[in-house]
Amino acid sequence: MNARAEAALRAAFRGLPGCATALDLATGKPLAHWRPDLVKSWAAAPGSVLKPLVLATLDPLDAALPCARRLLINGVRLDCTHTPQTAPLNAAEALALSCNSWFAQRAALLDPRKLTAALAGAEFSAPATPEDLQLLALGARGIRVTPAWLARAYLRLLHSATEPIRAGLALAVAEGTAHAARPALGGKTGTSREASWFAGFDRRMLLVVALPGGAGGADAAPLAAKIFEKCAS
Numbered sequence: 262m263n264a265r266a267e268a269a270l271r272a273a274f275r276g277l278p279g280c281a282t283a284l285d286l287a288t289g290k291p292l293a294h295w296r297p298d299l300v301k302s303w304a305a306a307p308g309s310v311l312k313p314l315v316l317a318t319l320d321p322l323d324a325a326l327p328c329a330r331r332l333l334i335n336g337v338r339l340d341c342t343h344t345p346q347t348a349p350l351n352a353a354e355a356l357a358l359s360c361n362s363w364f365a366q367r368a369a370l371l372d373p374r375k376l377t378a379a380l381a382g383a384e385f386s387a388p389a390t391p392e393d394l395q396l397l398a399l400g401a402r403g404i405r406v407t408p409a410w411l412a413r414a415y416l417r418l419l420h421s422a423t424e425p426i427r428a429g430l431a432l433a434v435a436e437g438t439a440h441a442a443r444p445a446l447g448g449k450t451g452t453s454r455e456a457s458w459f460a461g462f463d464r465r466m467l468l469v470v471a472l473p474g475g476a477g478g479a480d481a482a483p484l485a486a487k488i489f490e491k492c493a494s
């Protein structure tokens with residue numbers, strides 16, 4: 262454990278619910294946990310924080326697709342909330358903007374076995390229909406993850422990630438949905454009915470923040486920024 266990271270988590274979470282885990286980016290060793298009981302056991306729908314892991318299962322990984330903005334799957338409304346885009350989006354842009362339309366189009370053609378393999382260890386229902394597969398890939402229904410699982414999954418992803426994933430995570434922080442997490446160098450937010458999430462990294466640390474309620478971009482990402490700032494100071 263790392264005293265500076267522990268102090269950063271304690272200061273950031275003062276008076277707040279939720280939990281966080283920080284791992285050494287290179288070795289995967291724990292640097293600090295806030296509410297380690299929740300880090301291990303609190304399972305919630307991940308929402309879009311799952312998208313980088315889904316992206317890694319797509320073949321081909323990149324594709325230029327237009328955003329249709331409006332999205333309704335099995336009665337679940339998942340319209341895009343990013344600014345309207347006239348040009349087709351590539352994988353990195355779709356990740357940075359958290360484009361539900363792009364990911365739903367790609368998920369419909371996904372090999373379910375590849376996705377379920379990537380989700381091993383999380384709590385999820387095997388998708389029975391293409392719509393189930395889309396909702397699973399969007400982290401919206403049929404899946405719950407713990408912060409500890411998400412941190413390990415991101416660590417594996419970052420150690421093997423190809424360029425569009427790295428570029429998308431960097432772009433999400435530079436000018437996308439995870440902008441409020443700066444000085445993080447890359448990351449992704451997520452918002453579900455149960456939780457708001459941020460998972461991302463700077464040069465040294467992988468950090469996962471999970472809060473009950475709220476929104477990833479407005480709540481989890483700025484909290485992560487405070488932790489990165491305090492650790493770097």
Ligand SMILES: [Zn+2]
Pocket residue numbers: 328329330341342343359360361362363
């Ligand atoms: Zn979109």
